[in-house]
Amino acid sequence: MPKINKRSIRPTPALVVAFVALFAAMGGFGYAAVKMKPYSVKSKNIKPGAVTTDKLADGAVTTPKLAPDAVAPNAVNAMNSAKLGGKAPGECQTGWLKASIAVDTAPLTPTQGEPMVFPGFDCASKGDDAIQITRNGVGVYTVDIAGNDADVAVTTSGGTNTTTAATKTADGEFLVKTWKNSDATFVDGSTFQLVAF
Numbered sequence: 001m002p003k004i005n006k007r008s009i010r011p012t013p014a015l016v017v018a019f020v021a022l023f024a025a026m027g028g029f030g031y032a033a034v035k036m037k038p039y040s041v042k043s044k045n046i047k048p049g050a051v052t053t054d055k056l057a058d059g060a061v062t063t064p065k066l067a068p069d070a071v072a073p074n075a076v077n078a079m080n081s082a083k084l085g086g087k088a089p090g091e092c093q094t095g096w097l098k099a100s101i102a103v104d105t106a107p108l109t110p111t112q113g114e115p116m117v118f119p120g121f122d123c124a125s126k127g128d129d130a131i132q133i134t135r136n137g138v139g140v141y142t143v144d145i146a147g148n149d150a151d152v153a154v155t156t157s158g159g160t161n162t163t164t165a166a167t168k169t170a171d172g173e174f175l176v177k178t179w180k181n182s183d184a185t186f187v188d189g190s191t192f193q194l195v196a197f
Contacts, residue, residue, distance in 0.1 A: 098123050098150040100195040101131050101143070102158075105178065106189045108135035115144065124148040124172070139178045140185025143194055148172030150196035158191030165192055 004185040011019075101120030109115060115132035122130035124147035134142045143153075153174045161181050166174045168192070169186045 016029065073099060096119075096123070097195065097197060098148055099131065099145045099172075100194065102191065103133060103141075103143075104191045105135070105139075105141065108141060108188070110135065115142075117194045122146060122148055135188075136175075137186070138188055139190075141167070141176045141178075143174045143176055145172040145174075145196060150174075153194050153196040155195075156193050158193065160189045161188060164190075164192040172196075 099122045102116055104119055112135050115134040117129045118131050118133055120131040122145050130146045132144045136142055149171045155164040155166045157164045162178050163181055164178045166176045169175050179186045
């Protein structure tokens with residue numbers, strides 16, 4: 001049996017240095033992750049696009065942490081913004097219904113004095129007094145829709161023998177006339193519906 005030289009089994013200094021470097025490299029990441037100081041990673045240290053949705057913990061980003069004008073960039077928001085035409089929900093839009101009301105003119109009398117408030121829809125104002133109506137004379141009424149810029153109104157009569165028509169007199173203001181079909185005389189006490197665009 002050949003004789004083994006015990007010196008040849010020993011690692012050389014170069015091999016020892018290589019192993020130390022290998023183990024240091026393998027364990028370096030774990031050491032850095034454990035020994036980092038809190039809040040030591042700043043925004044400038046993060047590459048753009050490095051933090052993705054799957055890397056965020058559930059509930060990590062809450063509303064108070066978002067900028068006031070921040071909007072989640074997703075398809076639903078894009079579709080909604082296109083539908084709203086760049087205006088906030090509730091604002092009047094071109095071509096949209098801007099106001100509607102059903103009116104029973106019976107309470108509107110010659111001694112009325114002040115305009116009467118009627119419940120209805122006014123896209124420009126959500127106030128309880130948004131739609132006010134004044135009796136100008138027999139069968140002639142001014143419908144004032146607060147803050148509204150409606151240009152056109154369509155009216156229909158609720159009576160079987162009456163007709164109504166509306167004419168714009170100012171922004172959000174229409175003159176409505178009601179008359180009998182039989183003899184074309186103006187009449188009080190009828191009902192009408194007004195839809196403004």
